Ligand SMILES: *[C@@H]1O[C@H](CO)[C@@H](O)[C@H](O)[C@H]1NC(C)=O
């Protein structure tokens with residue numbers, strides 16, 4: 001099968017099986033009455049269908065499948081190529097024999113095919129082959145086992161991520177406020193820290209310079225200020241420059257080659273149009289989304305080519321993050337069209353993945369979670385772009401970065417940590433500013449606090465992140481809590 005096709009399939013599978021939509025639905029359920037009505041209807045329908053299915057005494061099979069997935073999960077599979085091949089052939093042959101025996105052996109047959117998948121270098125491709133070659137009843141069982149496995153992996157996400165060495169975990173805490181009680185995810189310290197200690201260091205999933213700085217003074221990949229030497233790529237239409245050969249290479253392999261190199265360098269090419277829109281619109285989020293999507297393609301291509309799969313994909317990481325609801329406007333429609341047109345020429349099929357809903361969700365995630373990357377360099381000319389919100393307590397921001405873990409930090413006007421970029425690039429450090437004990441929630445300020453009063457701060461927070469700050473500092477200032485108490 002064509003590599004690109006299976007890449008797209010992989011991406012769609014990840015996104016559909018994953019819980020991104022669950023989060024989106026959750027959000028709609030809370031806000032949109034029309035959606036709630038529709039949901040009720042579909043629920044009723046689903047309940048009916050479910051009842052019918054249950055009648056077929058699927059309970060026993062479901063139990064078998066769940067246990068089988070558990071067992072296979074603990075099994076050690078061969079690792080070298082010849083042993084893998086041998087194992088694969090054995091399982092497939094066994095599976096074929098079993099299904100030939102008849103329906104009573106279907107479950108065992110499915111188990112063999114499922115185990116064969118575990119050692120096959122390109123599982124997505126194998127599933128397509130299975131679909132054509134094994135009886136539907138058996139195929140459905142194999143498919144069921146795969147969904148059980150994916151769901152299990154997704155359910156265990158916060159047990160495995162963030163990794164222990166980052167000294168933090170994500171936990172659900174209930175938020176009590178006057179207007180509503182709800183559960184939110186919080187970042188909790190798993191160690192004690194003193195002020196000045198680095199709690200964790202994190203690489204960006206995607207980052208971008210302010211478009212006015214692209215092509216001069218700063219590295220397009222790591223956002224570091226250039227020191228005289230600069231690297232670029234002739235074939236790159238975007239005209240990005242880099243601080244080192246290694247940054248150039250990473251940018252080219254992760255996204256730039258896919259996005260901005262082409263034989264067609266006319267002004268009307270899809271690449272040129274996206275680039276024009278980013279530069280003239282003075283916005284960086286569409287570019288970050290394009291880079292992010294290209295990175296997903298790169299990730300899937302790597303997976304298909306090498307057979308090595310990260311435990312969780314980039315999509316798995318970002319789909320759990322909160323996002324702001326973005327109402328589609330002409331501007332977004334244009335961005336979506338540009339993005340779909342561009343990707344359609346690069347990875348056919350990808351344009352369907354970039355639905356309006358998904359694009360807006362990605363944009364909403366950037367608006368809610370991205371951090372401003374700051375510099376000590378004096379750049380008098382950079383104005384704050386109000387449409388593109390970034391979390392930052394610093395005056396001079398040169399670009400934005402999107403991070404897997406730091407995104408979970410809640411806001412406080414008197415926080416116990418701060419964001420730093422000690423290497424003067426997009427690698428973020430979270431540093432303690434107060435004594436922190438194991439089990440404490442960590443928070444950071446999304447805005448510049450200085451000597452601004454609570455109403456001024458709340459205004460900015462409400463405009464940009466749509467919440468009313470009830471941190472201790474705000475409550476002290478409003479007199480809602482007693483400082484002495
Ligand atoms: C300039 O920066 C690059 C990459 O950041 C580094 O490898 C190089 O040593 C630096 N050169 C000078 C002269 O500081």
Ligand SMILES: *[C@@H]1O[C@H](CO)[C@@H](O)[C@H](O)[C@H]1NC(C)=O
Pocket residue numbers: 410411412415416440441442443470471472
């Ligand atoms: C910030 O963290 C501190 C220490 O864990 C906690 O007491 C405080 O309630 C948090 N503030 C917010 C607004 O979450």
